[in-house]
Amino acid sequence: GQQVMQIPQYQHVQEGEDFTTYCNSSTTLSNIQWYKQRPGGHPVFLIQLVKSGEVKKQKRLTFQFGEAKKNSSLHITATQTTDVGTYFCAGPTSGTYKYIFGTGTRLKVLA
């Protein structure tokens, strides 16, 4: 079946360092969404990318969708303690509404 893997599984960074998480799907995705989940909370939407090769920025966050629409990345510049949480990518296989979530990357930021 379809799998969406994220690396790394965990990342500890010093405040001010950059952070990147990578998302790789075994099948082509219609679009990719990114979510952030704080401990004990629910996933909160960050962004959606639809086009092949698309790049979007939100302040310190940069999101990319691969040319083949099978991979994506999230880069955070100069992390802050408020960035702590688990970041998930998610997307539906082309032609379906069945969302598959990635395995997640848990980010800890040390002050």
Add this chain to the structure above:
Amino acid sequence: NAGVTQTPKFQVLKTGQSMTLQCAQDMNHEYMSWYRQDPGMGLRLIHYSVGAGITDQGEVPNGYNVSRSTTEDFPLRLLSAAPSQTSVYFCASSRLAGGRTYEQYFGPGTRLTVT
């Protein structure tokens, strides 16, 4: 505008019991879905719906039933609870347009323990 609401917040069941997890949204979203999240894991899609009267299976549908009689409500029924169904359950909704979904809004979750 309450967004997506889920009840109950917590539930303990004995093996073999049945129950219904409630989910409601007030954003007139066509797409609704149920996920389960096991400790330290990602979310797995159980069932989803693209409109009233239309439901389909996700990645892990066994042991669960859903129905969608109105746009607002999407209850999840556990037929005969098993310890393997101990998890946190999230309901989500999204608008549907041009053949695709958009931002998914998640409810606060129901933490279910089956003993």
